[in-house]
Amino acid sequence: MVSFDLNSVADAEHKTTFRAQLAALDDDAKEEAFRVLATLAAHGPEPAMRCADRWGLGLGLFACPVPGRRRVFLLFAQRDGKALIFLGVSENPSACGQVLLRARRLQEAGGLA
Amino acid sequence: MMKGTLSDDLAVILHRQPAFAERLRDNRARWRLVDGLIGARRQAGLTVAETARRSGLTAAQVAQLETVTGAWPSQALVNAYLGAFGLLPFDAFAEPVSSDLEVSDDAAEAVAVAADEDAALAALIAPDLVKQADTAGLGDAAVAREDAAGDDTADDQDIHIDDLDDEPDDDFDLSF
Numbered sequence: 567m568v569s570f571d572l573n574s575v576a577d578a579e580h581k582t583t584f585r586a587q588l589a590a591l592d593d594d595a596k597e598e599a600f601r602v603l604a605t606l607a608a609h610g611p612e613p614a615m616r617c618a619d620r621w622g623l624g625l626g627l628f629a630c631p632v633p634g635r636r637r638v639f640l641l642f643a644q645r646d647g648k649a650l651i652f653l654g655v656s657e658n659p660s661a662c663g664q665v666l667l668r669a670r671r672l673q674e675a676g677g678l679a
Numbered sequence: 680m681m682k683g684t685l686s687d688d689l690a691v692i693l694h695r696q697p698a699f700a701e702r703l704r705d706n707r708a709r710w711r712l713v714d715g716l717i718g719a720r721r722q723a724g725l726t727v728a729e730t731a732r733r734s735g736l737t738a739a740q741v742a743q744l745e746t747v748t749g750a751w752p753s754q755a756l757v758n759a760y761l762g763a764f765g766l767l768p769f770d771a772f773a774e775p776v777s778s779d780l781e782v783s784d785d786a787a788e789a790v791a792v793a794a795d796e797d798a799a800l801a802a803l804i805a806p807d808l809v810k811q812a813d814t815a816g817l818g819d820a821a822v823a824r825e826d827a828a829g830d831d832t833a834d835d836q837d838i839h840i841d842d843l844d845d846e847p848d849d850d851f852d853l854s855f
Contacts, residue, residue, distance in 0.1 A: 570685035585692055593702060594748040600689070600703070601710065601747045605717065607685040613721075631742045633749030 570611065571651045587655045595638040598630050599655050602640055611650040618644040624673060625653075625666055632657075641665050643673070709747045716760060717745055723764040733763035 572584050588596055606614055618626035628640045639662045641653040654665045693700035703710070720730055727745075731738040736759050744752050744760050761767060 570688070572685065572688040585688075585695070588692060589696065593699070596699065597703065597706070597748050598746055600692070600699075601713065603685060603689055604710075605714070607689055608714075609721075631739075631746055633743075633746065 569649045570606070571645075571649055584652050584654060591638060591655070591657065594634075595632045595636065595657055598632050599638050599640055602628060602630055603652075606650075614642055614650055615644050615647070618642060618650070623670060625669055627662060627666065641669075643669055706747060709751065712757075713745055713747050716757070719761065719764050719766060725763065730760065730763045734759045736760065 588599060591599060614626060614628065617628055618624055620626060624645075625643045626641070628642070629637045630640070632638050636657060638655065638657050639659065640655050641662055643651045643653055645651055653669050654662070656662050656665075693703070720727075725733070727738055727741045730736075731741045734741070736744075736756065740756060741760065743749070744756055758767070
């Protein structure tokens with residue numbers, strides 16, 4: 567059974583929690599992000615796990631549209647095919663890239679916390 | 680952050696943000712619509728791009744139909760979306776109006792699944808969940824402990840990556 571872990575990337579550089587990131591979004595973006603999370607909670611992590619497989623890195627980025635031609639990005643990783651780790655949520659693509667790069671480094675160093 | 684199910688974590692988020700929880704409850708009808716649409720698409724095994732191709736909608740229109748904020752979609756858009764799966768909006772919940780429009784077993788099952796998903800969604804955003812979070816030790820006390828231990832300072836604005844852009848990309852067809 568796949569477990570969920572709502573932690574952010576747990577390295578010294580990036581201590582922002584997922585919940586704080588979510589809280590920082592405006593209401594529309596937050597609701598859309600929450601809708602994706604609720605879908606995962608209700609139906610299981612398989613779509614997100616497939617997403618994390620897509621790049622062959624065990625890292626995934628889900629982009630959901632927000633009215634006003636915006637998108638909010640949810641970032642996640644899988645650990646040993648058994649856990650889905652939410653890395654962060656942001657409307658800022660550059661910030662998403664930063665988180666993914668850190669997660670990649672952590673993976674290469676022995677795994678995500 | 681404490682380990683638990685994702686539903687537990689979402690319950691904590693709602694507990695900490697009662698105004699946001701109220702917003703979700705007020706928007707429950709829209710959530711049910713979107714959950715039903717996505718449930719039908721998932722049951723059919725189609726991606727957003729494939730749904731767009733079958734329905735004659737753009738991928739952006741399909742994606743917009745699957746959002747819970749903004750203007751409600753028109754009936755015509757919903758009809759086109761459901762048409763991609765051989766479903767008609769009213770046939771989905773009643774008897775077929777003709778043999779040409781008969782709802783397949785798969786489609787009927789999709790509707791049944793969507794109904795189950797409605798129930799799951801309603802449970803997720805129900806006020807009782809907050810009480811459950813408190814009972815399970817996921818309420819304010821646990822949150823306060825985490826806040827005391829964590830550093831929520833955002834520090835993610837400096838580094839850029841070329842692989843990500845701001846434009847919609849069909850490769851990111853990662854919706855559920």
